[in-house]
Amino acid sequence: MFNLFTLFVSLSLVNNIVLNRFYAICPLLGVSKKSENALNMGYAVTFVIVVSAIITHILYYQVLLPLGIEYLDLITFILVIAALVQFVEMFLKKTSPTIYKAMGVYLPLITTNCAVLGVALDNITAGYTLIEAAVAAFAVSVGFTVVIYLFSTIRERLEINLVPKGFKGIPISLITAALMACAMAGFAGLV
């Protein structure tokens, strides 16, 4: 149990997927102008990362390894994640218009999100069990959601502040992200 807690803290704070490993920079910059959008993106990413991590883990150990085709893990995971996103989008369209309204629009963006694929591959590389893989995926998603939400609140404040012309938009956002990464480095050595 303590190992799972350590894993959670390690992956959500110390080895944050965005600020420490530089995955998912695209949604960090693209969907962080409004905090509401950022939060909805975080929810959608959390759902897809956790479900895809569980499915890819099961597929790797129950199908790819027994068949001796584990070298196909990358292309398998890409196709499984893309198919999963299509299925989830369709499922939400049919069953829950409210959730679709909040989350559905972000799902196509997640198909090309490297964090989802990165987590699936990292779980296999690290040799996690199914439970550990699920906890790791959840921890990574929480880390992503926290960072993108904090980043969006800072960007909202930057919008109403005076910023030199050359720094407006993406440049000041990247500087902000760099400062956040420095702050996050303070967690190093926590676990």
Next chain:
Amino acid sequence: MEACIWLVGLLFLYIGLYIWNKKTPKPEGCQNITIGCDGCQLYDCTHNHVHKEGESN
């Protein structure tokens, strides 16, 4: 041989789900929801806001 069957199966699964998803109508009030990602200047990307503006015109 197993590898080919596995890959073809996955491809068909993805294509099938993609077509099924596209044919499923969006719920009421969700037809025109777009977020227009502006994270980069890659205009080839279909999520770029340029495409969203083009669709609405």
